[in-house]
Amino acid sequence: MRLAHQFALESPNVVAHMVDASEFGDWATRFNVYGVPKTVINNTDDHSLEGAAPENMLLDKVLAASGA
Amino acid sequence: MRYTDRGIHHRWLSPDAVGQNLFRALKERDKGIAMLISERNRTVIVDRFKDLKSPIVVQFFESSLSCPSCPEVRQLLEELCGLSDLLTLEVVNIFADSDKAEAAGIDKAPAIVLTNAAHADFGIRFFGVPGGYEFGTLLEDIIMVSGEDSGLKPATRAKLATLAKPVEIAVFVTPT
Numbered sequence: 001m002r003l004a005h006q007f008a009l010e011s012p013n014v015v016a017h018m019v020d021a022s023e024f025g026d027w028a029t030r031f032n033v034y035g036v037p038k039t040v041i042n043n044t045d046d047h048s049l050e051g052a053a054p055e056n057m058l059l060d061k062v063l064a065a066s067g068a
Numbered sequence: 069m070r071y072t073d074r075g076i077h078h079r080w081l082s083p084d085a086v087g088q089n090l091f092r093a094l095k096e097r098d099k100g101i102a103m104l105i106s107e108r109n110r111t112v113i114v115d116r117f118k119d120l121k122s123p124i125v126v127q128f129f130e131s132s133l134s135c136p137s138c139p140e141v142r143q144l145l146e147e148l149c150g151l152s153d154l155l156t157l158e159v160v161n162i163f164a165d166s167d168k169a170e171a172a173g174i175d176k177a178p179a180i181v182l183t184n185a186a187h188a189d190f191g192i193r194f195f196g197v198p199g200g201y202e203f204g205t206l207l208e209d210i211i212m213v214s215g216e217d218s219g220l221k222p223a224t225r226a227k228l229a230t231l232a233k234p235v236e237i238a239v240f241v242t243p244t
Contacts, residue, residue, distance in 0.1 A: 001202060002208055005205070006220050008191035011235075012191075013228075013232070013234050013235055014191055014231070016237040017238045018194045018196070018239055019195045020194075020196020020198075023178075023197060040237075040238045040240070041235060041238075043236065055220065059224050066232065066235050
């Protein structure tokens with residue numbers, strides 16, 4: 001989880017939410033969260049990640065989602 | 069096990085866990101005995117907070133409706149912010165103070181936003197209870213924001229600097 005917040009601090013273009021899936025069940029259901037952690041980027045499953053992601057992998061997903 | 073102990077396993081969603089913790093915490097609080105952060109953890113946190121470099125404002129967005137965990141999270145943050153002179157807690161009711169909530173882009177509670185003393189928003193948000201492993205994340209984040217250094221690898225920083233469009237990352241977790 002912390003990695004996403006590190007990205008947010010580093011870039012003014014990144015906002016990162018920790019979402020407690022048990023408290024926000026509707027939010028989790030919308031993105032098919034069956035196991036945690038699951039990372040969803042730009043509110044679509046297109047660039048999502050399941051499990052803990054290393055720095056390079058999250059970076060690749062973020063760049064892909066932004067079209068870079 | 070105390071609420072803030074870091075015992076951590078990624079597991080299948082357990083909707084009951086938070087509720088049970090809440091129930092226990094509120095029951096103990098009603099008896100006037102419970103601190104959510106144990107004495108032992110307080111000592112550890114005070115020691116970690118020696119690394120704080122600049123003041124941090126912890127904004128807590130709460131709601132008096134449909135937010136059973138709000139009182140617990142608020143108490144947790146009150147206890148936490150009491151552990152360093154560099155931490156200030158600001159409580160915003162998302163309905164009564166809707167202007168402030170909208171300005172921060174918060175429409176759900178409980179939510180936590182970490183800012184610096186000038187209220188600069190770095191896009192760091194917690195929705196729900198920052199319990200278990202995520203309590204550790206909150207502590208690390210506070211120290212990180214206070215130092216204004218992400219700690220990322222130079223190559224990652226360089227790539228992130230090229231981002232031209234906004235990116236929203238949501239990490240779904242279960243605080244256990």
